[in-house]
Amino acid sequence: MLGQLFVLLLLKSPVLSCMFQPAHNSSSIYRCYIHEGEPVFCKCPPVPSVDSNITWFRNGSQTAISTDTQEKIFQENGYLKIIPARRDDNGFFTCVFQNAEGCQQHIIELNVFQNDDGLCYNFKMLYPFEYFQSESITIQCPDIQAYNIAAKSAKWYKDCKPLNLAGGRSKYYISSNNELNINNVTKEDSGNYTCETSLMHRGTEYKITRSMNCIITATPEARKSNIIYPTNNYLSVELGAPLTLTCKVEESGRGITIVFWNYSDDERVIEGTNENIVTADGKRFVYHNLTFLSVKEEDYNQKIVCEAGPIDADSSEAYVILKYPDPNFQGPLIAIFAVGAFFIITSLIVVKFFKVDIVLWYRSSLFSRPHLNDGKAYDSYIMYPKNATGNSSYEMDLFVLKILPDVLETQCAYRLFIIGRDDLPGQAMADVVDEAISQSRRLIIVLGNVSNESTLGEDFEQKIAMYDALIRNKLKVILIELEKITDYSCMPESIKYIKQKQGVVRWKGEFTEASLSPNTRFWKNIRYRMPPAPRQSDSELHYIYTED
Template identity: 55%
Template sequence: MWGHRFVLTLHILTLTCLSVGKAELCIDDGVEFEIEYASVGEPLYAVCPLYLLFEKSNFNVTWIRNGSQTEFTSDRQERVHQDQKYLKFIPAQLQDSGFYQCILKNSTFCIKKIRRVEVFNQDDGLCYNHSVRFLNEIPIMPSLRIECPDIDIYVNTRNIQVKWFKECQPLNMDSGRYLTLAKDLIIKSLSQQDSGNYTCEVSFMYNGVTYNISRAIEYSILDLPKEIEPVMTFPKNNILDVKLGDSITLTCEVFYNAIIDLYWTYNDTLMAQYTEDDRVIMGTTDKTITEDGIQNFLTLNFTKVLEEDYNKQFYCHIWSSTSTFYVTLRRPDPNFQGFLIAFFVSIFLVIVIAVIAVRIFKVDIVLWYRSSCLANTDCKDGKMYDAYIMYPKDSMGTSSYEMDIFVLKVLPEVLEKQCAYRLFIIGRDDLPGQAMADLIDETISQSRRIIIVLGNLFCEKQGDDFEQKIAMYDALIRNKIKVILIEMEKITDYTDMPESLKYIKQKQGVVQWKGEFTESALSPNTRFWKNIRYQMPPAQRHSDKELHYIHSED
């Protein structure tokens, strides 16, 4: 209602200053959402939806049917005629249903708005239409007052006689349960049997003709549990965490078998006195009717929570009960959830990256650690050699030229001279006349690693000397001496290779020589030599200054 008045007043303030030359321009205020209903044959006064504006200023009122330019007459003898703010249908007919414009105009201002009219027939065999009823739902109470609605503009409600019907049958007014008072019907000793459709009927005279005006009201009487105490479902001495500056709405909820009054307090004073501004607003009591009872609600709205609101007890009260409960607002504890999630995700990522880095750079990491001051390179296992070198020879005891260069020149140059390892190489370190089988057995037992250089000659038939070495090698595998396999030549077929070598290759793989016999290929910092050094034991040396490294790119 106040919003409607504000809009109309705004129209007056902004548009009354228009010049007379623009008076023909008329503001269209749309369609009124409320509909005027009437039964066929009954009078209908359609009220101009701009009536508040009409009462404030001197306007001429014109009614036309929407889509037509013909004004309705003011002749009271016509069935449909206008009478100031009313468009009167005496009586209403089905063809009257539709939209009608109410136009207010003076020399400087014009505005129009549409009113919808709906004329209906009563349902077959009934005195009302189901779709046009005033619906009500209430709990059982000692008595009920039913008002005959929307008849004030037709008759003087202080001195009228209203006929009342239930389900279109006249009420027995002599029963003592019914009493009429002006336009109201009072029912005593209310029960569920009083649920139903009530119709009120009043007489109305116009131009010497008497008409009837009827209204239909449906009442549903709910049989709620009796003799129950109000139950407050919220609050129940709750503590709520609210951030400073946030808004929050507290809702007092009380279940009862009737509508009751609730109120909020702080320190035994109403919340209206809690603040001098409108920062804290107490709402109005609302309700929800269920089959089991009535849920009563009263809100307390904090538009902005301040420091002064914390740790105070706000009580909700029931007028008819001494039971009270409170709710306390509290500053929430710091939320570390986001930090913990980020922390553990970061830890997980660091671990994953570390694992990947170790897998990719494990060779460089191990070699760096061995060269650092943290590593202890003193080996006290009593063995004389860091590695025993085994390479293929034919039945005549000879090997290929490239194999000899690699074993007798390249390996000693890098592993002995530059990396300070001690190697034992058959053909270089053995003495003439020594028993070969005993020498190999003893030397291998004095070595920390066995380096086997593979070539295609391994795939051919080997002499007894080499088979003896392989047998010794098998014994070493059982004794868990680590073996390093180097492919000097690309071997595509391992079919004729001894089973022991196949096993070692499958278990730990091989290191392939892909370089040439150049100066850069002899640098211990190439990928090939790093892999060899990684599988070798830590070199026993005092410092890197004693070594003569040849630096090169990987």
């Protein structure tokens, strides 16, 4: 019960209740450094408003630090003050401040250090400063404003040796109001400087020191600005078109970079103002525009100059020259490409569907070669199925012995060899077949629906023909289906192979006078597969003309 009452009383205190809330920016710990034996005034970051109420606590304690200035550790005017600081004062403190917007708390780590052996400073606690070599520089004694020290000259040391502020070098070093002025600065003035002043507290004077590492670097030489664009280049632009030119300049790093365009004062030419941009990698660029409301004839072939540079250095120049646009061949090239593509596609389609007619036309033209003079006696050897007695069907005999010769021999001037028609009685059949096939340029195989009684020629005839066509590759084969064959399972493997590789030519319809014209689709396909026939005039050939 008493514990609950104690917690309730704590929560009624605005400061203590704030400490029970999550700390604002609790991930950040601020640090306060001081040399042992010196007074330290630690500030509560960030600097609160004037009407803020600040309370300090030792970290982990709920008892506020005393405000009694007679104590060694006390708080006054928002500062944590320890006079003097000792090594056992190291640790963490919490400052809580309130205003109209609420309350916040921060953690401050106090680090009381000692000087390095034989030195008047701790190397790790030096304030870093960097100055450019110039006629004079001023070094201020840092972080002593909160001590309200009466205005007086501090003592100054360089590398722990006192500086002679009077006498022969008094014009070189001048000390005033806790500041050190150095004239005629050179790189030799680099070093570790220490300022020493004092604070009176309760009748005791306490020493306050600050040490700084000052580096003097050579003043960067003035260099010309780097103009990224323009690059003394030409620019194509249409007559009468609006145009905006942008001068892009990388700053030289010394002084203010001035950028401007040096061109006509015509009202239609408007010059903009500088736009400064800093990139993520720290580079600084200046952009400056020049706008043409409309480009005129007088603008062509003229240098439009951009000048840029710092005030105290020579400026850089770069120009751009306007020119008329180059002829645009894109449209004609696209048209030519489209026409060419159309022509190629059309040609491929024509060749695909009219290949047979084109080849036959070329053979009949004056550009074709004459009939092959290879010593062959026949243009084609004809092989067709016969039954066991050596006979064939009526339709097969009619087609092979009558129709084929009428069209290919009589009308197209081809020479055919047909067993039973062109062999002589008494000749050895195997020798006749072998000789005739070897003297032929093509092998025409006529197929019909196969019955059990019919075979594709004599066995020796088929073997000789297939050997020359498939093994010796001396004959090109033309397969003709006299009627549609749906089942090739009973056919020899050689016939199946030939059909798979090059297809067949199928006869359609009846044997009529119109079907005997060499200009029908069937006979054109046969003539296309046959070797070129001898060129003869129409009067020498007996064509049967039809509308097909």
